[in-house]
Amino acid sequence: MIDKKNPTILQMVLVLMLIAMICTAGVAAVFKLTEDTIKEQAANKEQKMLSEVLPEHDNDPTKDTVSISIGNNKSVLCYIAKKGNETVGYAIKANNKKGYNGKVEVLVGFKPNGTIVKTSATVLNETPGLGSKAAEPKFADQFKELNPAEKELQVTKDGGDIDAISAATITSRAYTLCVATAYNALQTYLGNDAAKIEANSGATSSANYNADERAFDSDTLQTNADSLQQNIDTNSVK
Amino acid sequence: MDNKNSKFEIFSKGLIKENPVLVLILGMCPTLGVTSSAINGLGMGLATTFVLLFSNIIISIIKDLIPDKVHIPAYIIVIASLVTILQLLLKGYLPALDESLGLFIPLIVVNCVVLGRAEAFACKNNVVDSALDGLGMGLGFALALTILGAIREILGVGSIFGYKFLAGDGIIGFVLAPGAFIVLGYMVAIAKKLKK
Amino acid sequence: MVEYILIIISAVFVNNIALSRFLGICPFMGVSNKVNTALGMSGAVAFVMVIATLVTFYIQKLLVSCGIDFLQTIAFILVIASLVQMVEIVLKKVSPSLYQALGVFLPLITTNCTVLGVAIDVHNLTMGVSEEPYGVGAAVIYALSNAIGYGLALTIFAGLREQLELADVPEGMKGVPVAFITAGILALAFMGFAGLFQSIA
Numbered sequence: 001m002i003d004k005k006n007p008t009i010l011q012m013v014l015v016l017m018l019i020a021m022i023c024t025a026g027v028a029a030v031f032k033l034t035e036d037t038i039k040e041q042a043a044n045k046e047q048k049m050l051s052e053v054l055p056e057h058d059n060d061p062t063k064d065t066v067s068i069s070i071g072n073n074k075s076v077l078c079y080i081a082k083k084g085n086e087t088v089g090y091a092i093k094a095n096n097k098k099g100y101n102g103k104v105e106v107l108v109g110f111k112p113n114g115t116i117v118k119t120s121a122t123v124l125n126e127t128p129g130l131g132s133k134a135a136e137p138k139f140a141d142q143f144k145e146l147n148p149a150e151k152e153l154q155v156t157k158d159g160g161d162i163d164a165i166s167a168a169t170i171t172s173r174a175y176t177l178c179v180a181t182a183y184n185a186l187q188t189y190l191g192n193d194a195a196k197i198e199a200n201s202g203a204t205s206s207a208n209y210n211a212d213e214r215a216f217d218s219d220t221l222q223t224n225a226d227s228l229q230q231n232i233d234t235n236s237v238k
Numbered sequence: 239m240d241n242k243n244s245k246f247e248i249f250s251k252g253l254i255k256e257n258p259v260l261v262l263i264l265g266m267c268p269t270l271g272v273t274s275s276a277i278n279g280l281g282m283g284l285a286t287t288f289v290l291l292f293s294n295i296i297i298s299i300i301k302d303l304i305p306d307k308v309h310i311p312a313y314i315i316v317i318a319s320l321v322t323i324l325q326l327l328l329k330g331y332l333p334a335l336d337e338s339l340g341l342f343i344p345l346i347v348v349n350c351v352v353l354g355r356a357e358a359f360a361c362k363n364n365v366v367d368s369a370l371d372g373l374g375m376g377l378g379f380a381l382a383l384t385i386l387g388a389i390r391e392i393l394g395v396g397s398i399f400g401y402k403f404l405a406g407d408g409i410i411g412f413v414l415a416p417g418a419f420i421v422l423g424y425m426v427a428i429a430k431k432l433k434k
Numbered sequence: 435m436v437e438y439i440l441i442i443i444s445a446v447f448v449n450n451i452a453l454s455r456f457l458g459i460c461p462f463m464g465v466s467n468k469v470n471t472a473l474g475m476s477g478a479v480a481f482v483m484v485i486a487t488l489v490t491f492y493i494q495k496l497l498v499s500c501g502i503d504f505l506q507t508i509a510f511i512l513v514i515a516s517l518v519q520m521v522e523i524v525l526k527k528v529s530p531s532l533y534q535a536l537g538v539f540l541p542l543i544t545t546n547c548t549v550l551g552v553a554i555d556v557h558n559l560t561m562g563v564s565e566e567p568y569g570v571g572a573a574v575i576y577a578l579s580n581a582i583g584y585g586l587a588l589t590i591f592a593g594l595r596e597q598l599e600l601a602d603v604p605e606g607m608k609g610v611p612v613a614f615i616t617a618g619i620l621a622l623a624f625m626g627f628a629g630l631f632q633s634i635a
Contacts, residue, residue: 263460263463263610264460265459265460266456266459266462267457267458267459267460267547269459270456270458270459271455271456277483310515311512311515311516314511314512314515314544315508315512315519317510317550318508318511318512319506321507322504322505322506322508325504325507326504340556341555341558342549344506344550344554345457345547345550345551347507347511347550348511348545348546348547348550349547350460350545353545374491375552385546411622413622414617414621414624414625415453415454415456415618415624416618416622416625417618417623418456418612418618419615419617419618419621420614420615420618420619422614422615423607423610423611423612423613423615423617423618424611424615426610426611426614427606427607427611430611431606432608
């Protein structure tokens, strides 16, 4: 047996290795058992979120996606909802890092004409009790049934039509900017550049904004080519 | 030692008399970090109880096989494996809880309550006693976290377990970092008073 | 460069690891009676945190490439525990004076959750500073600035507690309770930094 007080090096190494092996085997077994459930959960969550923001559809939007380039080497993911063969809506996941605690990501559901169905925050690390309220209906439902072409997608402080959460203007701006980015991406995808709206957070300086804008323009050609390619891609997915 | 009374004593001391949070001041990180609501406190408490119970059982079984010199690394391997198993189970079956507890789940590994009980109790006692000790300490931890979470949720948001019963916004400071320290400070003071 | 500055400000002030994210609170309460011990502890944490983050950064790459990244927690804590031992042995031989200053704190660091927390952090979140996960340079900067933030909080807190000894504290609040409440007020002060990040970003 093992001498508890004065073990040899070999004994110590063997005991530790044995424990490590048994423990790792146990963990690996649990991993194998839970692997499928974890994947299922993640897929379920995505589907649930999508069905929340999209109109009624009968396809699986998680399997019908395109990536839309929005300039600056960035792209957003667009889920396409279909009923029969007709496209009934788009859901676009857009993010920026202009939130109070950094990244904010919003899933925005659109009807084919660009009217917003609903928005839902997928990443929101904002201050609990303040910025976290962006996920609550009082703020998020302002975007319901809103057509960005008709309303100003900015908080009221910046001259827009969105009421910011009290004491959390920065979060409100970041969230609104996500929605605007998603809307512009949709217009890019639909080849409808003229319908684009101003997408700035209000907090950025004008110089910054102009630079962004220019980058956007020079990318338009590229994105048009991209969307053609995407159309082909989506067709081949079908 | 083997009569019913002392078994109950082993189990119950963790709840109040030697409460790991309020009396021993151990495991402060999750205590402060996740208790912005009562449900998070309860979830974290029960997650820690799971690890504590099984780590105490396993360690009391293998205690005679481990040379003294390497007992700490051996315990850490056992605890880390249990935490990983817990992490996988939560991801699979309670993803919402996993998301709200976040980083604090893997950090159960370095929760001093777990290693502390392994060192102070499980490596000297038999399996049944160790299991009772782990369960008692874990539930004591869960109790303290749930109370702290409940107080912060009531004062900060005006709700309890997500059920809103007060109109208005509440005192946001209590949901944020400072509230955690201040409420816990008062709780420790009250526990001190009650102990006397 | 801007990214690095943002990481530093975010980790030291805005998302201070002790006062706003509650990591490493046990030693925060334990060794913060004297400014000198607080400084020693901060130094030891900084030392181990940077090395641990660097090593675990590559360990994670290895785990991912083998498809066994679910073993992250186990692998990291073992690496950190052995690293602490190794640092202790090497320091003893190479720099006895540094060992004199930091030695007593080193064993405490294995169970200091800041080290494991930061090591896991760099693979999961970026505090909104960058869109991509951190590269190795940013990871080291992140570790270093978290260590500085921890040291800053610890030292300020120790200074406050030294003063507190002279204050007339009600009987029931003496010791731990009043320390918690002081920490709460300090956290409140650190919340004032929150807007800083936004104005620079």
